[in-house]
Amino acid sequence: MAVRSRIKTLKIDGRDVSAHEDETILQIAEENGIFIPTLCRIEGLSLIGACRLCLIEVKGWNRLVPACHTHAEEGMEVFTDTERLRNYRRMIIELLFSEGNHVCAVCVSNGNCELQYLAQRLGMDHVRFPNMQPVRKVDMTHERFVLDRNRCVLCARCIRVCDEIEGAHTWDMRGRGIDARVITDLDIPWGDSETCTSCGKCVNVCPVGAIVEKGRAVGEMTKRKDFLVYLSKMREAKK
Amino acid sequence: MPTHDELPEIRAAEREKQGSYRHSIRVCMAAGCLSQHEGTIRKALVDAVAAEGLEGEVQVKGVGCMGLCAQGPLVMVDDSILYEKVTAEDAVDIVKALDKKPVKRIQSSLNIPFFQRQVKIVLENSGIVDPESIEDYISRDGYAALSKALGEMMPGDVVDEIMNSGLRGRGGGGYLTGLKWSTVSKAISDIKYVICNADEGDPGAFMDRSVLESDPHRILEGMTIAGYAVGAQKGYIYVRAEYPLAIDRLKTAIKQAKRLNLLGDNILGTEFDFDIELRLGAGAFVCGEETALMASIEGRRGSPRPRPPYPADHGLWGQPTLINNVETFANVAPIIRNGGQWFASIGTENSKGTKVFALAGQVKNTGLIEVPMGVTLREIVQEIGGGTTNDAGLKAIQTGGPSGGCIPVEFIDTPVDYDSLRMLGSMMGSGGLIVIDDTASMVELALYFMEFCMTESCGKCIPCRVGTAQMHNLLNRIVRGEARAEDLELLEQLCDLTRNTSLCGLGQSAPTPVLSTLKYFRHEYLEKIAAPPAEEAAS
Numbered sequence: 149m150a151v152r153s154r155i156k157t158l159k160i161d162g163r164d165v166s167a168h169e170d171e172t173i174l175q176i177a178e179e180n181g182i183f184i185p186t187l188c189r190i191e192g193l194s195l196i197g198a199c200r201l202c203l204i205e206v207k208g209w210n211r212l213v214p215a216c217h218t219h220a221e222e223g224m225e226v227f228t229d230t231e232r233l234r235n236y237r238r239m240i241i242e243l244l245f246s247e248g249n250h251v252c253a254v255c256v257s258n259g260n261c262e263l264q265y266l267a268q269r270l271g272m273d274h275v276r277f278p279n280m281q282p283v284r285k286v287d288m289t290h291e292r293f294v295l296d297r298n299r300c301v302l303c304a305r306c307i308r309v310c311d312e313i314e315g316a317h318t319w320d321m322r323g324r325g326i327d328a329r330v331i332t333d334l335d336i337p338w339g340d341s342e343t344c345t346s347c348g349k350c351v352n353v354c355p356v357g358a359i360v361e362k363g364r365a366v367g368e369m370t371k372r373k374d375f376l377v378y379l380s381k382m383r384e385a386k387k
Numbered sequence: 388m389p390t391h392d393e394l395p396e397i398r399a400a401e402r403e404k405q406g407s408y409r410h411s412i413r414v415c416m417a418a419g420c421l422s423q424h425e426g427t428i429r430k431a432l433v434d435a436v437a438a439e440g441l442e443g444e445v446q447v448k449g450v451g452c453m454g455l456c457a458q459g460p461l462v463m464v465d466d467s468i469l470y471e472k473v474t475a476e477d478a479v480d481i482v483k484a485l486d487k488k489p490v491k492r493i494q495s496s497l498n499i500p501f502f503q504r505q506v507k508i509v510l511e512n513s514g515i516v517d518p519e520s521i522e523d524y525i526s527r528d529g530y531a532a533l534s535k536a537l538g539e540m541m542p543g544d545v546v547d548e549i550m551n552s553g554l555r556g557r558g559g560g561g562y563l564t565g566l567k568w569s570t571v572s573k574a575i576s577d578i579k580y581v582i583c584n585a586d587e588g589d590p591g592a593f594m595d596r597s598v599l600e601s602d603p604h605r606i607l608e609g610m611t612i613a614g615y616a617v618g619a620q621k622g623y624i625y626v627r628a629e630y631p632l633a634i635d636r637l638k639t640a641i642k643q644a645k646r647l648n649l650l651g652d653n654i655l656g657t658e659f660d661f662d663i664e665l666r667l668g669a670g671a672f673v674c675g676e677e678t679a680l681m682a683s684i685e686g687r688r689g690s691p692r693p694r695p696p697y698p699a700d701h702g703l704w705g706q707p708t709l710i711n712n713v714e715t716f717a718n719v720a721p722i723i724r725n726g727g728q729w730f731a732s733i734g735t736e737n738s739k740g741t742k743v744f745a746l747a748g749q750v751k752n753t754g755l756i757e758v759p760m761g762v763t764l765r766e767i768v769q770e771i772g773g774g775t776t777n778d779a780g781l782k783a784i785q786t787g788g789p790s791g792g793c794i795p796v797e798f799i800d801t802p803v804d805y806d807s808l809r810m811l812g813s814m815m816g817s818g819g820l821i822v823i824d825d826t827a828s829m830v831e832l833a834l835y836f837m838e839f840c841m842t843e844s845c846g847k848c849i850p851c852r853v854g855t856a857q858m859h860n861l862l863n864r865i866v867r868g869e870a871r872a873e874d875l876e877l878l879e880q881l882c883d884l885t886r887n888t889s890l891c892g893l894g895q896s897a898p899t900p901v902l903s904t905l906k907y908f909r910h911e912y913l914e915k916i917a918a919p920p921a922e923e924a925a926s
Contacts, residue, residue, distance in 0.1 A: 197693035198847045200888045212887055217693045239884050243853035276877055277857045302846060321688060321846070324671065326856040328846030 156220040161228055167220040174202055174215040177228060184228050185237055185266055188303040189216045190353055192376035193312055196304060201237050201266070204228050212236075238272045246277035247326070248284075249298035250356075256369040257357030263301060264356075284329065289339030292362055293351055297329055300358040306330060306350035313379055318344040349376070390656035391538045394530060397647070401526035408446040410485050412436075413463040415514065416449035417600045418593075418632050419754075420459035424475065428460055431478035439482055448523075451601020453514035454505070456754035458495055463514065471495035500770040501752050506733065508741050509717040510757045513601035518636050521643035524604040530649055532723035536612045537657045540723075545616035546572050549719070551727030553739035558584055558675075558712030559790065559816045560892075561738075561805040567709060570699040571617040574707030579619035581610050582684070582703065582710040585626035585633070586668045586675040589788025590839060591747035592819030595713035597755050598743070599626065599633035602717070603640035607650065607663060609716030612723055614661040617709050622661065625680050627668040637665055672789075672843035676891045677710045679845065690845040691891035712817065714743055734760030738804035738815075748785070748821035749775050758803070765799045768822055779824035783907070787816025789836045789843075790896030792903025793829065812903040814896075829908040830915060833901045834862040840897035851894025854885035858901065865915050872916055879905070 153168045160173070160182055167176040177184050187199035195216050202215040207225035215228065227233070244250070244263060252258045266272075284297035307319040307330065318341050322331045332338040351359050352371045360369045405411070414429045415421070432447045439445075453461045458471035462481060470481060470493045480490045507513070516523045524530070536545050550565025571579060583606060587595040599606060610622045626634055641663055644650040652660045666684050673679045674689040681703045683689035702708025718740060722730045731739050738760035744767065746753050751773035758767060764784050768774070775781050783793040792813035794801065801807050805815050823832065841855040861878045864870040882898035882905075889895045905912060 196847070197890060198849070200848050200850055200890065203888055214693055236884055236888050239880065240849050240888065243849055243857065246857065247853045278860065280853075280856060280860075301849075302852070304847075323846070324673075325841055325844035325846045325852055328852065 156222045158220055158223060159225045161226070169220060171220055172216055173204060173218045173220065173226055173228075176220060177215065177226075182228055183269075184215050185270060186216065187262060187266065187301065187355060188305070190305055190355075190373065190376065192380035193305060193308040193353070196308075199240070199301075199303060201240055203233060203236065205230055205233065234270065237270050241267050241270055241272045242275045242277060244301050245272070245275045246279050248282065248300065249279075254366060255299065255357045256360050256364040256366060257299075257371075258367040260367070260370045261357060262355035280326070282326075287332070287338045288362075289337035290341075290344070290346070290362075291339065292346060293338070293348070294360050294362055295330070295332075295338055296358055296360070298358075299356050300330060301356055302328055302330070303355060304330075305353040305355065306359055309349045309353045309376065313376065313383075314345060314347050314349050316343045316345050316347075319350060352376075391534050394525065394534050394655070397522060398525050398528075398531075401522040405446065405523075405526060407443075409444040410441075410465055411446045411448060412481065413448050413450045413453075413514065415451070415453050415459060415461045416518070417452035417597055418630075419452065419456040420461055421632065424460045424473075427475040428462065428473055428478060431475035432462075432482065435478045435482040438479070441482070441485075445482070445485065448517050449519070450515060451513045451518050452510075452597040452755055454510070454755045455495070455501060455752060457752055458754075461495075461514075464489070467497070469495040469497050499773075500766075501754075501756070501773065504762070504766060504771050505757050506741050506759045507757050508721050508730075508733075509598060509605075509714055509743050510601070510755070511721070512605065513597065513755075516602060518601055518603055519639050521604060521640065521647060521649075524602070528724060529604055529720075530608055532720035533608050533611055533615075533649065534655060536615055536723050537655055537659055542572060542616045542618060545612060545723065548723060548727045549616070552718075552722045552730035553727070553734075553737075554715065554718055554722065554730065555738065555805060556712060557714035557718070557742070557817065559787065559814065561815060564711065564715055567699060567711070568613065568616055570697075571619075571707050571709040574700060576707050578621075578704075578706045579617055580703045580706055580708040581614045581617065581619045581622040582677075582680065582698075582708060583610055583622065583624040583713060583716055584675060584677065584680060584710055585624055585630075585713045586672075586680060587627065587630075587713070587817060588672040588675050588843075589790075589817055589819040590836075591745060591821050592788055592817055593745045594743040594755065594818040596630050596633055597745075598713050598717050599630065600636055603633070603636045604644065605720060606637075606713060606716050607640055607644050609719035610663060611650065611654065611661050612719050613709055613711070613716065615659055617707075619709065620660055620662070622663040623666050623684055623703070624663060625666045625668060625674070625684060628670065629668075634665065634667065641665070671845070672839075673845045673891070673893050676893060679891070680710070681708065688845075690847045691893075693890060714818070735802065735804045737806055742803065742815070742818060744818045744820045746772050746820055746822070749777075749779060749824040749827075750822035751776055760804045761802045763800050763802055764794065767803065767820065768799070772822065775822060775824045777824075779826055781822065782825040782827060783823045783829070785813075785821040785823060785832070785900075786819065787814035787896075787899070788819045789839045790814060790892065790899055791816045791819075792899050793823065793832065793907065794903075795907040812899070812906055814899070828866075829904040829911045830862065830866055833904045834859070834866055836900035837862055837897065840893065844893060844897075848888075848890035848894060850885045851889040851891075851897065854881050854889070854894070855897050857881055858885070858898065862901070865912060868915055870916050875912060875916060 185201040203212040205227040287295040311317040462470040554564040679691040698708040
């Protein structure tokens with residue numbers, strides 16, 4: 149049976165665009181070269197709508213909605229780059245910087261970091277909130293990788309890639325609110341984990357310098373993310 | 388295996404049994420009173436009755452909450468005499484006073500606004516039936532609504548009746564219950580679920596707890612009717628593990644209902660199957676949010692997900708799911724019994740029926756009350772509540788828990804309904820109502836609620852996780868007198884961010900206590916803001 153998908157026409161930032169009904173605003177924007185910032189989203193993994201950076205305004209809707217979770221509707225008018233949204237996005241990045249220890253100058257991911265990129269792109273030139281100076285543990289017990297929770301932004305990409313792609317579900321979240329942190333297995337040292345396959349997928353999807361390879365100096369850690377799109381497409385094709 | 392015809396027989400038998408007693412002594416066995424007497428009063432009364440040789444004539448019954456928790460433990464004799472602050476030692480005197488003058492020393496007045504101003508629908512059995520006896524519940528027209536729904540109504544008729552009643556969700560949001568039922572009933576799926584949200588967590592709120600402890604069958608009946616109406620076969624009650632007594636009574640009630648074929652397969656001899664299971668919450672406030680609650684039932688971490696899709700379409704295990712709060716389900720049986728029109732005749736134009744409130748804070752008659760929608764805050768606090776303790780000046784009334792706001796005393800004549808409270812920057816919420824007198828600092832109150840939201844945030848989305856922590860930090864500085872004017876500005880910006888960008892209701896409403904106190908008590912914040920250092924002021 150032929151798969152049928154209806155086509156919708158809508159406006160994004162004043163531009164007329166067309167889309168399949170099952171596409172999200174984020175996908176449509178990207179197809180049309182319209183930038184919407186994201187952090188928790190990564191192509192190939194499930195969507196969780198957690199970072200709130202991709203929030204957009206829709207004419208006639210009284211709430212902001214995440215572009216990653218909102219589908220195209222006929223005639224809708226979407227605004228992705230209003231003053232209000234820019235302010236919110238900057239403030240969200242500021243909050244992330246105040247929450248952890250994000251000092252680019254001493255980070256292995258300096259220059260290859262999604263948080264750093266977003267801060268620059270969104271024009272966050274200073275942080276108005278005091279740093280919360282959390283006490284967070286660094287886990288060096290894995291043979292090849294390091295987990296530095298001080299740099300973690302809790303995007304849960306590691307958790308999802310390990311569960312959804314690798315199938316190991318080594319990673320998970322523990323604690324609530326400001327005390328939430330990623331853990332391996334039932335919060336045992338990563339090196340002792342019996343489920344970890346050392347595949348390194350978590351390293352490559354981590355947007356920041358929280359999960360990295362050992363032995364890298366400042367700015368040396370680059371990540372390859374293409375594998376994920378490839379793997380998930382192949383997986384889909386097999387189904 | 389009772390059928391429709393046999394239910395009235397059970398009812399008649401139980402009524403005859405109860406009518407055979409000359410006197411009935413009821414002892415409150417709900418959490419508040421029970422925590423003070425641990426059942427010793429009931430035992431002492433039973434012994435005293437035995438000592439007087441009155442076993443066949445005097446019934447001693449453990450019942451649920453009578454409302455006036457501040458004066459507990461409470462004992463009621465024959466609907467006409469209420470004893471307060473009773474101890475086991477009073478039992479002999481209470482029994483000896485039957486047929487004579489009541490025991491003056493512990494007698495409480497029933498002739499006070501606290502009792503006279505209430506209208507009881509949700510709590511109609513509370514304090515009257517034995518929550519551990521299904522026969523007692525049946526004798527008070529229990530399961531008559533279920534029998535009527537299954538016997539005389541099509542599922543669509545049941546939905547219509549709820550729609551006509553105008554009932555709105557009692558968990559806080561105030562969404563039209565009938566509309567929700569109708570949406571789930573229209574969803575196409577072989578498997579559907581009904582969930583009762585009993586994860587009551589607002590500080591100072593104990594409405595749901597009381598209903599579950601006092602009249603658990605009422606919830607089972609409401610859920611079963613809902614299951615029939617929307618086409619579900621399975622129900623879950625998500626109850627917090629911190630309510631052990633409610634859990635015990637629900638377990639007992641489920642067992643009893645199954646024994647009488649009011650739950651399980653072929654209910655009352657019909658084709659309708661419905662089963663209810665309990666799920667215990669592990670202590671997270673956010674699990675009261677419906678998507679987090681469903682994740683928790685599924686055995687996953689209780690964190691919310693974006694909506695849509697809504698549970699009515701994509702709920703528990705991806706199936707259409709109806710989620711209502713305890714008090715909402717408690718209204719179902721009376722609506723089906725008496726008709727939607729009857730219910731709609733109570734309350735205001737857009738808020739029908741009654742609302743149960745847990746009165747707490749600086750008020751004389753702390754306890755549980757049920758009032759028709761539209762009564763004023765003044766009636767609730769000054770008349771039913773008896774005014775503030777120590778006759779201190781009333782300053783504000785906090786409704787809606789950590790998601791709600793403070794209503795200053797100048798609005799005390801506001802009618803209590805969903806829309807009026809929202810207009811004032813607060814909300815109905817689930818029914819916590821905290822009375823604040825003029826000795827309280829509103830900034831400290833805001834700090835308290837922010838601390839609650841901060842520790843209860845699940846941590847999934849950034850604005851709520853870090854926003855609440857930074858707001859807490861700023862409020863702390865203000866309380867300590869270390870804040871500057873720009874800190875207040877930053878606080879307001881964070882309130883705006885968290886309210887508009889958070890993933891779920893917890894974060895979206897976390898700034899409400901701050902915003903409402905800023906709106907009405909801004910001077911208290913300004914008084915605490917430190918003056919800029921001299922050299923800066925000079926430059």
